[in-house]
Amino acid sequence: MKTAIIGIGLIGGSFALSLKEHGLSDEVWGIDKSEQNQNKALELGLVDRIVTLDEAVAGTDLIVLATPVDTIPLLAVKLLNKVNERQVVMDMGSIKTELCEVIDRHPNRGRFVATHPMWGTEYSGPEAAVKGAFTGRTVVICNREQSDPDALKLVENIYSTIGMPIVYMAAEDQDLHSAYVSHISHITSFALALTVLEKEREEEHIFDLAGGGFESTVRLAKSSARMWVPILLQNKYNILDVLREHIHQLQIFRRMIERDDVKGLTTAMEKANTIKRILK
């Protein structure tokens, strides 16, 4: 099998490494708008050659979209316009509703498999690609009934071989759930970083004390705007819901602190402690 990956950054680059590591693809071709990324991806051995979109369509069996989510729906349509009845197109973006709506009526819809592998780091670009990245993480496949059985099977086989448990969801559910367990963490990290950077203007030594707890909560604030702005906007309504609830919870904390409400704070923290159940 030959694979083309569009967008050879953190996600696409790591996926290329996984395909090679597990012998899933004889060749991996790369497509990227940035010449710098093209050179870096070749240099790091993420891909065997750099090609154009038409070369990818002419010469590969599987085409993978790993670009920022705002570019995925249109690229998906363009690819579905061109592929034949044996080729498969898949995406790795973290939002699915708009994508699935856009390709819903396409005569080649069956050749597309919409996936969201739940892995990422705060870094970006080909140099951020990591070997063994996805293994052990969950992958979501959305609206599987719309994919042709052979296309679905090909993609399921890849993820299973990499060692990823597969969860099936409707696109809308996956976007809602991602807002709660992934997207909101990024917003709170960005906002926390800004809060402290703001204070640093008055208090220059404020970071002398930055310890382990701080580091783990603001780590995601290093994430790339090019990747995250489109995610927040494409998943706008779910994200506004969770953000409203999160601000509400912080306001409750604020009021309890203002009132020295030991009992309320204790109850809230003990309830929050039950998150243990879902963390290792």
Next chain:
Amino acid sequence: MKTAIIGIGLIGGSFALSLKEHGLSDEVWGIDKSEQNQNKALELGLVDRIVTLDEAVAGTDLIVLATPVDTIPLLAVKLLNKVNERQVVMDMGSIKTELCEVIDRHPNRGRFVATHPMWGTEYSGPEAAVKGAFTGRTVVICNREQSDPDALKLVENIYSTIGMPIVYMAAEDQDLHSAYVSHISHITSFALALTVLEKEREEEHIFDLAGGGFESTVRLAKSSARMWVPILLQNKYNILDVLREHIHQLQIFRRMIERDDVKGLTTAMEKANTIKRILK
């Protein structure tokens, strides 16, 4: 030298291990209200024996307060009432203003050294004690000019031997800085955990997708209420300041998302990215 540690949990227990590891104390005695903690601390070899407060005052050179911050000021006064001119008392709490105010006029004030080692985990109790815990982390010593030179030297020597860089600050500054780089991270984690747990009541599979980013931002939500409620209340005014600013930053994000403000979001994220500078 003989040392007594009051409160043999996460912090006190880890400190006991550090003293032993670096040969800083011939014996380490433990004091704890909880019989369960006493037994556990002996069983784990954190302390050599369990004693009473009076036995500690009669038989040790250094007495270390490692109890929740709401109990420290009163215990500090009681100990200063009893120690002689060669004994040293120190604390390891994360808030200093109230403590330093309370002991300010005590005739034995010089025997006290107020310290905040910047280390902790989300776990608690003697079983959470870790070997090598403090090494490489910063420790703050507050109002050092109020400590007798020999007392200060003894404590500085301990922390240096453990491998902790020492920073000197006024109590008020340390409390302000801790609010920004430690306490607020805990509040956002608690609130984030509650936000998602709230949603889980409607969406039972929401945690199927919980990935690495989620885990790192809510990890601190596992922290103990017994330790954290007093911290938030004793550092109330600084914490309310930072909490207000943090909620404000989240509201700005909310408004930018509502308005599809790509430029504003990009600028905010890129500014947040500069936090890199202070994280490894």
